[in-house]
Amino acid sequence: MPEIVINKKYQDNKDVCELMSRLPSAFANGEGELLYDKRNKLRRFTLANGMIVIVKQYKRPNLFQKICYSSFWKNKAKKSFLFANFLLGINVDTPYPIAYVTYKKYGFVSKYYLATTEVQGTESHIPMREMNANNDTKGMQELTTPIVQLLIHLHENGFLHGDSNLSNFICRKTENGYDLSVIDINRSRILRRPATYQESIRNLRRTSHIHSILTMLARLYAKHRGWDEDKVADDVICELKRFERQKARSKQLKKMLTFSFLHS
Numbered sequence: 001m002p003e004i005v006i007n008k009k010y011q012d013n014k015d016v017c018e019l020m021s022r023l024p025s026a027f028a029n030g031e032g033e034l035l036y037d038k039r040n041k042l043r044r045f046t047l048a049n050g051m052i053v054i055v056k057q058y059k060r061p062n063l064f065q066k067i068c069y070s071s072f073w074k075n076k077a078k079k080s081f082l083f084a085n086f087l088l089g090i091n092v093d094t095p096y097p098i099a100y101v102t103y104k105k106y107g108f109v110s111k112y113y114l115a116t117t118e119v120q121g122t123e124s125h126i127p128m129r130e131m132n133a134n135n136d137t138k139g140m141q142e143l144t145t146p147i148v149q150l151l152i153h154l155h156e157n158g159f160l161h162g163d164s165n166l167s168n169f170i171c172r173k174t175e176n177g178y179d180l181s182v183i184d185i186n187r188s189r190i191l192r193r194p195a196t197y198q199e200s201i202r203n204l205r206r207t208s209h210i211h212s213i214l215t216m217l218a219r220l221y222a223k224h225r226g227w228d229e230d231k232v233a234d235d236v237i238c239e240l241k242r243f244e245r246q247k248a249r250s251k252q253l254k255k256m257l258t259f260s261f262l263h264s
Contacts, residue, residue, distance in 0.1 A: 005081070006099040015047035016115075019055075020099050023113045027057050044118070052118045053098060060111060069109040075102060076186040077112040083159075083185045084116070090157045092150070093181040095119055119170055119181050137212050143171060146178040148220045151204065154182075155195040160203045162187025201232065205239035214240060 002021075010016045019026065026032065027041060032055075036042035041057040058076050061069055069075040074082070077100040084097040095116035102112045147169060154161065161168065163184055170181040195203065204221060208214045215233045222232035 002104075003102040004099065005078075005101075007085075007097055009096075010098050013049070013051070015049050015051065016053065016098060019045060019047065019053060020101055020115065023055060023057070023101055024103070024111070026055075054095065054116050054118050056114045056116075058112055058114070061109060066108040066110065069112075070104065070107065075109055075112045077102065077114040079188075080114050080186040083188050083190070086159065086190055087182060087185070090153070090159070092154065092159075093179065094185065095181070095183065119183070135210050135212065137210075137216065140213050140216065143178065144217055144220050146171070146180055147207075148217060148224055150180050150182075151207075151221060152224055155200045155203065158191035158193050158195060160189045160191065160195060160199060161185060162189065164203055164206050166208060197227075201235045202239050204236050205243055209240065209244070211237060211240075 004020050006017065006020060026045070027043065032043040032045040034041070035044055035054070039059045043055050043057075045053045045055060047053060056077070061075070065073075081097045081100040084094050087094045088096070095118070098115040098117065100112065100114050103110050147166070150169070151164070161182065168182065168184045170183060172179045172181075191199070200221075204218060205214070207217055214236060218233040218236040219229045221227075222229040
């Protein structure tokens with residue numbers, strides 16, 4: 001039997017409960033609208049009562065992950081569910097967590113799903129990913145203040161987004177400014193205390209790989225926190241360079257191991 005955990009708000013919703021009880025077959029039969037199909041799969045379901053449910057089926061865990069998820073790690077769906085509830089508790093918008101479902105096979109976690117509400121207003125979403133990729137510093141200038149204010153709020157509440165690049169912040173223009181929603185939070189951390197200077201700097205480093213954009217964000221972040229702007233900007237760029245070196249070494253090592261395995 002799967003472990004099905006449904007948020008209290010939806011426990012009496014029969015349509016939600018019915019869908020959660022048969023997610024593997026719903027995905028296998030191609031029900032709903034396929035939104036994404038790469039490492040993970042994302043489907044949009046319209047229930048009989050008209051409710052929209054977004055369900056993510058995560059990539060099957062490898063053997064090491066199966067052992068860890070079955071023993072002492074929370075799987076990605078469960079972590080996302082818990083992190084989303086935390087964010088909502090500190091008044092940060094994120095897709096509302098409806099449920100998570102975990103399946104086991106031979107005693108080991110084999111697959112898991114996360115169900116959420118749909119992000120509202122995506123039709124007016126400002127494409128920050130494209131701005132970042134195109135080195136659109138001018139286009140980013142207007143958005144830096146709400147982004148920085150959100151990051152400061154997260155850090156002061158002890159939340160470190162596991163992948164804080166701009167594509168994971170859904171930004172919509174409103175009459176009063178901008179609304180931001182946070183997504184893709186499964187690799188995040190909750191510190192139970194405000195983030196330190198070093199933790200904050202390291203978390204900022206992946207906001208953008210474009211130095212001009214990252215420097216602009218870092219300087220404004222420092223200004224809002226009363227920190228030295230030059231020092232923060234320099235430290236963030238240094239952290240980005242360190243991260244990129246680590247990533248390059250890891251990629252090279254993976255290539256070497258793959259080559260060695262194929263030719264052994």
